[in-house]
Each structure stands twice: as C-alpha cells, then as structure tokens.
Amino acid sequence: MNALQSFLNRFFKPVKPLPAGMYPYQTPPEAPQQYRLHLRLEENGSGILIVNASIVLHLNHTAAEYAYYLVKDMPEQVIASQMARRYNVPQDKALQDYQDFKERLDILVQTPDLDPVGFLGFDRKEPLSAAVLAPYRLDCALTYQVSDGESGSVAPLERVRRELVEHEWQQIINKAWAAGIPHVVFTGGEPTLRPDLAALLTHAEGLGMVTGLLTDGLRLTNPDYLHELLDCGLDHIMLVFQPEEEQSWEALRDLMPEDIHTTVHLTITEKNQEDVNTILQRMASMGVQSLSLSAANIQLKPALDQAAITAADLQISLVWNLPVPYSSLNPVALDQEEAGDIPDADGLSALYVEPDGDVLRGQGQPEVLGNLLRDEWSTIWQHARA
Helix, strand or coil, X not given: CCHHHHXXXXXXXXXXXXXXXXXXXXXXXXXXXXXXXXXXXXXXXXXXXXXXXCEEEEECHHHXXXXXXXXXXXXXXXXXXXXXXXXXXXXHHHHHHHHHHHHHHHHHHCCCCCCCEEECCCCCCCCCCCCCCCCCEEEEECCCXXXXXXXXXXXXXXXXXXXXXXXXXXXXXXXXXXXXCCEEEEECCCHHHCCCHHHHHHHHHHHCCEEEEEECCHHHHCHHHHHHHHHCCCCEEEEECCCCCHHHHHHHHHHCCCCCEEEEEEEECCCCHHHHHHHHHHHHHCCCCXXXXXXCCHHHHHHHHHHHHHHHHCCCEECCCXXXXXXXXXXXXHHHHHHCCCCCCCCCCEEEECCCCEEECCCCCCCCCEECCCCCHHHHHHHXXX
C-alpha cells in the first residue's frame, strides 16, 4: 500500500456497510398510512426494498441505509445524527435527505398499478453492477402443458419426466424466500392450466413476495377465474399476446380495467410485421402502457426497431427485464450488442425453475445448476455464479 493510500485510509475511512440480510417492517396500527416492507441489504451496502409485496425497489447505498433505519423504527433525529457521523455531512442535510426518502416512499405506497420493478435512490443504482446475495427474481415454470390450439413445440415437454405437486412447489418458494429472493413469476407452458395456481400465489404472497404471472390470457376471459387470481394478491401480469386471435384481444379488454400492472408481450413475425403499427395503436386505445417486444428472427430487426419507435410515440413504456423476451432478439439486447455493451448477467438477476424443480440460468439454457427441491440453495447459487 503506498503512502497516499495509507493516509487516505487513516483519515477518510470508507463507510462500513450495514449487516447484509433480510429485514421486515410493518407500520404500527395507529399509523395513518399502512404498509409493510421487506429490505434486503447486499454485502456491498446497496439493497432492494419490497413494498407491500407488490414492488421491488433497487436502492443505492444511501437509500439502502435510510431504509435500514426506517425498518429499525429509529427516530428521525437519531437517523440524521447517525448518517451525519457516518458520511461526514451536516446533520440538517442528512435529516432533509431522510425526509425526502420517506416522502418518495409514501408516494409509492399510495400509487396504484406500479411497475413491479423500480428504483428509489439519490442516484440510480443499476442491478447487477456488483455481486448480489441472491437473484432478484425466480421464474417458476409450473407446467410445460400449453392451451388447446397451441403448438406443443413452444414448450420442451421432453425435458421433464414429471411435474412437481403443490406442496413441493411450496417448498421451493419457501427456499427461495429464505435465500432472499423477493420476486417470483409463475410461467410455463401455460401456468393457468395448473389447478393449484391460486394456492401457490396465496402462499408466495403470504411470505411477502412480489408475484407475477406470464400467460396467454385465454383463461382470464373467465371473470370468475380472473378475480380469483387477483384476490390472491397477484401483483403483475405479462400477457403473451396473439394478435390474430380474438380471444387474446378479449383477454386484453378484460385486463385493462382491473387494478393490476399489465405488460403485453408481442412477438413480431413474418406474418404480422406489416400490421404491427396498427396492432400497437389498437393496444394504446385500450389503455396498454407497458410493452415487451421480440422478433422471430434477425431479418425482422427493422420491423422491431420501428415497433419500438411507434411504442414511444404512443407513450407506451418498453419493458425488457421480465421473463419474456427470453429471445435475445429484443430491442434492448440488440442495441447493447451494436454498442458492444452486453452485461454477462446470466444466473444473477433471475433463475429459471423447470416443472420438475431443475434450475437453469434461463429458459432453454442447457446447463442444470441443481434441483431446488432436492439440493441446498447455497450449492445451486455457487454453480450459478461460477
């Protein structure tokens, strides 16, 4: 260590991160605004904050520390004094920053239909910019069965010999929550074909997890079934859209008035590429505000680029970090590839569980990292990060 570094370390010691782990919080009964929080602190001092089991917020170091003191229910003046001492800032500035943090959090608590993943901090903390304790999300393929009329080729039935039953999936969800994974998305195949979907949603919500559903939406045209899932606490839906099917449009019409964040996924194909602008305009007229795009092949990249422009013109947000597109042929991945900026994040932001419990880095990935029903989480995570 050189003399300058020794001097800096002596007089300007880096702030020691708070203890990593999971920390829960529930507002007291007399509080006017009721909410519950789950804070996951990373070893490097950043964190994620789960608000009302419905949104995952990525926190920079400062915001994560304020969240820690909040869940510890410390008085404002004590927090300000602690932050002033740790970060060598004026106490009134630390107090103002904490009050700003609380104000932002209160606004989020009172805002319906939020995107399931967001950011809250005094500068943006990018996911995966440092080592994390566990993935942010677990994608659970409950079944590889598909709806009537769907091609069996879209799901790899030959990969699994059996499907886990309800109590086995509950064990997997428990293990994921204990590992610090805050967000679970039920996918497939078609997960609504599982009779225990509502029970699994209820179980995950009861733990405090954010829950999502990736579906073709065909069963959601049954209002009783749709409201059964919503009543379980389901937080967000991604509708894998088939524009040529009227039942897909019916599912979209039924979803848009409901109190749930909905993202529509559209795959651009040779068949529909000429109609994409019309499709997107129709979606916008129905209230769609969140869109995921992918292309069936690289030759369709011009149509994909135009679709992204049209979506922006229609003020539809482009989403890329939910379970689909699994394909790398999506606008964000292609732009990153052109810029030479592709983060190697497989197996870190999310992992994928097959219907038999085998864990992959993502759908279609060949390497099995272990089986989440049989193997220890630490072993699977070690393989994922290798």
